[in-house]
Amino acid sequence: MANLSYLASLTPRETWHLLRRRLPLMRGGPAWTAGELLSSAKHSRGIRFAELLLRQEAVLRQHLPWEPLEFAGRRVVEIGCGPLAGFGPLAVFCGASSFESAEPEWDAGLFFSDAVAEKYLRVFHADLVALYGARMKFWDFLKALAARMSIHRAGFEHSPITGPIDIVLSQSCIEHVFPLEATIEKLAAIQTPQTRFLHLVDFGNHYPTASPFDGLYDGPPEAYIAKRGKAINLLREPDVLSLFARHGIAARSVPSRVLPQPAAIHPWWRERYDDAALTTQLALIAGPA
Numbered sequence: 001m002a003n004l005s006y007l008a009s010l011t012p013r014e015t016w017h018l019l020r021r022r023l024p025l026m027r028g029g030p031a032w033t034a035g036e037l038l039s040s041a042k043h044s045r046g047i048r049f050a051e052l053l054l055r056q057e058a059v060l061r062q063h064l065p066w067e068p069l070e071f072a073g074r075r076v077v078e079i080g081c082g083p084l085a086g087f088g089p090l091a092v093f094c095g096a097s098s099f100e101s102a103e104p105e106w107d108a109g110l111f112f113s114d115a116v117a118e119k120y121l122r123v124f125h126a127d128l129v130a131l132y133g134a135r136m137k138f139w140d141f142l143k144a145l146a147a148r149m150s151i152h153r154a155g156f157e158h159s160p161i162t163g164p165i166d167i168v169l170s171q172s173c174i175e176h177v178f179p180l181e182a183t184i185e186k187l188a189a190i191q192t193p194q195t196r197f198l199h200l201v202d203f204g205n206h207y208p209t210a211s212p213f214d215g216l217y218d219g220p221p222e223a224y225i226a227k228r229g230k231a232i233n234l235l236r237e238p239d240v241l242s243l244f245a246r247h248g249i250a251a252r253s254v255p256s257r258v259l260p261q262p263a264a265i266h267p268w269w270r271e272r273y274d275d276a277a278l279t280t281q282l283a284l285i286a287g288p289a
Helices: 004-009 012-022 034-038 048-061 088-093 114-132 138-148 180-190 221-228 237-246 275-279
Strands: 075-079 098-102 149-152 167-171 196-202 252-258 280-287
Touching: 034 114, 048 088, 048 114, 048 196, 048 252, 048 280, 075 088, 088 098, 088 114, 088 138, 088 149, 114 138, 138 149, 180 237, 237 252, 237 275, 237 280, 252 275, 275 280
Parallel strands: 075 098, 075 167, 098 149, 167 196
Antiparallel strands: 196 280, 252 280
16 A cells, blocks of 8 residues: 555645656656745755765675765766756765766756755755865855756756766666666766766665555566556666676676565566565665775
C-alpha cells in the first residue's frame, strides 16, 4: 500500500511534477515557481547535497580505497542538476573552477531571483561555511555562482558540454534516462581515465510503496513501462556497469541499500539476474578509487 503520509507531504506543484515524470502526455506543463521550490521539504534544503556526498563517500570508503573528492580548481559536471543547481553551489563554494550541467527544467531567472537568493542560497551558504569554513562571503558566493556555473536547458546527451572534465556527479538520475547508452557515450567523450565520478542510482520503483520493489518484477520491463510510463528505464546494476565498461569507463559498484526481494518474481527477471541484482535498491557507481 502506498505511503499516504508521503503523498500528503507533497506540495501541489511537486505532485504535478511527479505525475509529469510518469505520464509522458503531461510533460511540458508549468515550470517551477520560487514559492513551490522553497516550500518543498526536498528542494528547500541545499545542505542535503553535502550530507549526501559525505554519506556516500563514507560508504565507498568501506569497500574501496576512496579518497574524498577535491573540488578546488576542478571542472565539475553533474547530469541533471535539478531546478536549484544540485551540487553546483557546493562545488563552487569549495573552489571548483567551473560547474556545468544539463537540466531540462532549468530556469536561470528563477535560480538567480531575490527569493531564491535570500531563502535558499543564503541558508545554504551559511551551512557550507559551518561545514567547510569561511571560504567566501555571501555576496562573493553569488558572484562566483553567476561566473562559474553553466547549466544547459537540454538533455545531457544533447548538451554542449565538452571535456576534459575532472569530476562527474549524478544523484538518482541515471535510472530515469532513456536511452541510457547515449548518456554514457557522452560521458565517455568528456571523461579521461583520471576523471573521478560518483553516481547514485536508485533501482527501486520510485513510488512510496511498502517495498521499493513492489510491482517492479511482476512482468517483463515492457509491461511495467506500458502500465506506468517511462519513469524509470528498469536497468539493473549489472546492466549499468556493462554500459560503462562497453564505453571504456572503468567503474566500480558499491551497493548502499540491499532489501528483501518480493515474494513473486516473474521468470523474465529470474532468467537474467541473480538475487544480488534483484535486491539492490541503491548503488554507488564510482571510479577511479
